[in-house]
Every structure is written in C-alpha cells, then in structure tokens.
Amino acid sequence: MDCRHGHALFVIPNFNGEVRVRPFDIFVLDPVTGRQRSVPSPYSHAECFSAAVFCAAQGCDHHDCQGGHFFVAVVSTDPFRSVTSGWLYSSETRIWSRLTPVEHHPNVKCENHIAAPSVLVGDAIYFNVDHIIKCQLGTLQLSAFEKPTDEHGTLMAAEDGGLGFAAAVDRTDLTLWSRVTEPGGAMGWTKIRVVDLKILLPDPFSIRENKHECGIRSRLELVSGLAEGTQIIFLSTCFGSYIVDLKSGRATVSS
Numbered sequence: 001m002d003c004r005h006g007h008a009l010f011v012i013p014n015f016n017g018e019v020r021v022r023p024f025d026i027f028v029l030d031p032v033t034g035r036q037r038s039v040p041s042p043y044s045h046a047e048c049f050s051a052a053v054f055c056a057a058q059g060c061d062h063h064d065c066q067g068g069h070f071f072v073a074v075v076s077t078d079p080f081r082s083v084t085s086g087w088l089y090s091s092e093t094r095i096w097s098r099l100t101p102v103e104h105h106p107n108v109k110c111e112n113h114i115a116a117p118s119v120l121v122g123d124a125i126y127f128n129v130d131h132i133i134k135c136q137l138g139t140l141q142l143s144a145f146e147k148p149t150d151e152h153g154t155l156m157a158a159e160d161g162g163l164g165f166a167a168a169v170d171r172t173d174l175t176l177w178s179r180v181t182e183p184g185g186a187m188g189w190t191k192i193r194v195v196d197l198k199i200l201l202p203d204p205f206s207i208r209e210n211k212h213e214c215g216i217r218s219r220l221e222l223v224s225g226l227a228e229g230t231q232i233i234f235l236s237t238c239f240g241s242y243i244v245d246l247k248s249g250r251a252t253v254s255s
Helices: none
Strands: 002-004 007-013 024-029 036-039 048-055 070-078 083-090 095-103 116-121 124-128 132-136 141-145 153-157 163-169 173-181 187-196 222-227 232-237 240-245 250-253
Touching: 002 116, 007 048, 024 048, 024 070, 048 116, 048 124, 070 132, 083 132, 083 141, 095 141, 116 153, 124 153, 153 222, 163 187, 163 222
Parallel strands: 002 048
Antiparallel strands: 002 007, 007 024, 024 036, 048 070, 070 083, 083 095, 116 124, 124 132, 132 141, 153 163, 163 173, 173 187, 222 232, 232 240, 240 250
C-alpha cells in the first residue's frame, strides 16, 4: 500500500474469522534487511481505508533511516456518518494515538475498500479515499477537500512542489492538476497539463474500446500509482501496464 523512508507498508484483508475485530492485518517491512514487523489494526470497523508509513526521526534527511523508528498513519471513512477518523502508530511506543475526526461531504461513495496510496508533500501526508484527507504532520490535524475529478486517479507531487492529482479522462487523455491558492485566499485545483496517451503509449491498441475481450470497462481507466518524488506514473489497462515518465515524455511497458 505504501513505501517511504526505507519502509514498505502492507495491508492484508483478514480471512481468519476475526474480521469484525481486526478487518486488516498491517505489516511494515524493511526491504534491505528483510525484517518484518506486525502492526495491530487500530479500529473495529472500516469502510474506505488508507494508510501511510514514514520516518519518526526529527530532522532526518531520510538518506540513511533504514531500520529506525517509524510512524504509521491510518484514515478510515464512514460514508453513512460523513466522518473520517484517523490514528497514528509509533513503532517506538507501540501505541496508537487517535486523531481528531473530520467531517466531509455526505455524498462520499466508498467504491474501494482499500483506497489508493498516499503521498507526502511538504510537511503533510495526503490520502485519497474517494475524497482527499490531509494529515498535517506538525499538528497531526486532519482536514478534508474534494478531488478535481470524479475519475479514478492518484495523488502526486506537482512540478512546483505542491500537491498534484493525475487521472485518465476522456479515455485517452492523462490530465494533471495542481492545488493552488485562488484569488481571495481559498484553495482550489487548476488543470496544468493534458497528455495525449495515443501518442505517448508504445501500443495505441491498448487504449481502444474492445468490449468482447475486456468487457465494458475496457478503456484506459486506472492510474494505478506513482513513484513518489518523481514524475513517474503507472497506468493499467485491460491489455497491460505502462510506466509513464512525465518529465521525459516517454512511456514503456511494465513487465
């Protein structure tokens, strides 16, 4: 689900008959040493769910924080109550701290039980749980705001260092947005770039309609992730997966 600062975070649905008590098992892996640590699930029920892992050391440059203490942040949305709750786990104390819940728009739909990966931008972690939840790391306060589109997409760092969002729109276009300060001081989204995937992808056939082979959801529709700190996005279609480097304007087939 997440990978950052020398740690990889895995969330696995619980199939051991303890779903009501522990709907997910959470593990943090050090990819270099292979050390794996189990993290207890912090809640008894979840709808839209996302989690992030990050270094717990103050002032760390994250160049050599392998094996150190870490935090796991979890957000879970209850669409029936229009509330998103949050928790923070410390590997040092092995204790979950509850964050202040945040209310959001009542029409949030949780189509995916486990949400898209998070992104770290500046001193905040952002979660994509069918709306966007911001966790300010300095204060550990949660806030909520809308995505720029209803299309499935991924959060990312924009080229200017702020928060960005990428989604496949109109079947063959990859659209990028940036979170900006609008006149009057309010925050909003602005469209900064549209990438024509018919030109960029090495196999244009992969994004054509083909209901016979792929069913009704055959178009390019899934921005499946990104490499944090880069301009690299991963796209998935029913015909295959692709790695798109927005900086160089190149795309390759993912093996």
